[in-house]
Amino acid sequence: MLKKFKCVEGCSDCCINREYFPSKEFGKIGVLLLPKEKKMIEQLAETMNVNVKILPRIGVGTSSNDSSPKSILLYQLMGIDRDGNTCPFLGTDGQELSPHGGAPCTIYDQRPAACKAYPLVSIDPTISTLDSKCSYCVSTKDNMVCNLGLSNEIKALSEIMISTCVDERTQLWRYATNVGDPSDGKMLPEGWIKVQAT
Numbered sequence: 001m002l003k004k005f006k007c008v009e010g011c012s013d014c015c016i017n018r019e020y021f022p023s024k025e026f027g028k029i030g031v032l033l034l035p036k037e038k039k040m041i042e043q044l045a046e047t048m049n050v051n052v053k054i055l056p057r058i059g060v061g062t063s064s065n066d067s068s069p070k071s072i073l074l075y076q077l078m079g080i081d082r083d084g085n086t087c088p089f090l091g092t093d094g095q096e097l098s099p100h101g102g103a104p105c106t107i108y109d110q111r112p113a114a115c116k117a118y119p120l121v122s123i124d125p126t127i128s129t130l131d132s133k134c135s136y137c138v139s140t141k142d143n144m145v146c147n148l149g150l151s152n153e154i155k156a157l158s159e160i161m162i163s164t165c166v167d168e169r170t171q172l173w174r175y176a177t178n179v180g181d182p183s184d185g186k187m188l189p190e191g192w193i194k195v196q197a198t
Contacts, residue, residue, distance in 0.1 A: 008135040012102035014118050015090040018079050019133070020180060027177035027187045028084035030076030032057060032114035034163055038075045044107055045088070052088050053078040058164070059173040059192060068192045069173040073164055076177070077112070084179035116156035123154050 018028040030053075033041060038054055045052040057076040059069025079085045086092065089111075091104040098104040105111055119134035130137050174195045176188040 006136065007102070008139055010101040011135045012090060012098070013135050014115075015087045015103065015105065016079075016085055017133075018084045018179075020184070022174070024180065024185050025176070025188050026174060026193070027179045027190075028079070029057065029177065030055065030078040030084075030179075031087060031112055032160065033075040033077055033112050034160065035072065035075065037112045040110065041077060041107075041112065044110060048089075048106065050088050050106075051080070055177055055190075056175040056192070059175070061171040061173065064171050064194070066171060069171070076175075078177065078179060083181045084177070113156040113159050117153050117160060120153045120157045123157060128154070 018030065020027065021029045033054065041052060041054065044050075054075050054077055056069075056072045057074040059072045061068070061070045077087065080088045087105075089105060089107045091106050096104050098108075105115070119130040119136065120128050121131050122129040132138075172195050173192045176191055176193050178187050178190040180187060
C-alpha cells in the first residue's frame with residue numbers, strides 16, 4: 001500500500017548533504033535554481049548578510065562547435081562547508097527548530113522550487129517517486145508514495161521540468177563545480193563541459 005510522505009522527525013539532511021552528480025569528476029552539485037530564482041536568492045542573501053556562492057548548472061547552445069553555452073537554463077546554490085555541504089540559509093545555530101524538529105530554513109517561504117519539490121524526483125497521475133537518499137525513504141524502505149498531500153511539491157517539480165525542456169537540436173552543457181572532499185578523487189576543473197550533442 002502506498003504511503004503519504006512526511007519529513008522524518010529531526011531531519012535536515014536534504015539541506016545539509018550534497019551529492020556528486022553526474023559523477024565525482026564533476027564535483028558536488030548545489031541546490032538547483034531557476035534563472036528567476038537566482039536574483040531573488042542574491043537579494044535575500046544581501047538583505048540577511050549571508051554569503052552565497054551561485055554557479056551555473058546547465059547551459060544550452062545551438063552548435064557543437066561552440067566553446068561554451070549561449071544561455072544558462074539552471075543555476076546552483078553551493079553549500080558553505082569546505083566539502084560543499086550545508087545550505088547557507090539553514091539555521092544551524094540550534095536556537096530554533098523547524099516544525100518537524102530539524103534545523104530551520106531561514107528563507108522557507110521564499111525557498112527555491114527545488115526545495116519545494118524535494119524529495120520528488122518524478123511524478124505520474126497517481127504516484128510519485130521520491131529520492132531514495134531521503135531519510136523518509138531510508139526509514140520506510142520505500143520510495144513510492146501516493147500523490148495525496150503533495151500538490152505543492154508536484155507544482156514545483158512541474159515548474160522545473162517545464163523550464164528545462166529543450167529542442168532536440170540543442171547542445172547541452174553541464175558546469176563542473178570542482179567542489180567536494182579532495183580525498184574523493186580527481187575532479188574536473190571548474191567550468192563548462194559539453195555533455196550532449198542531440
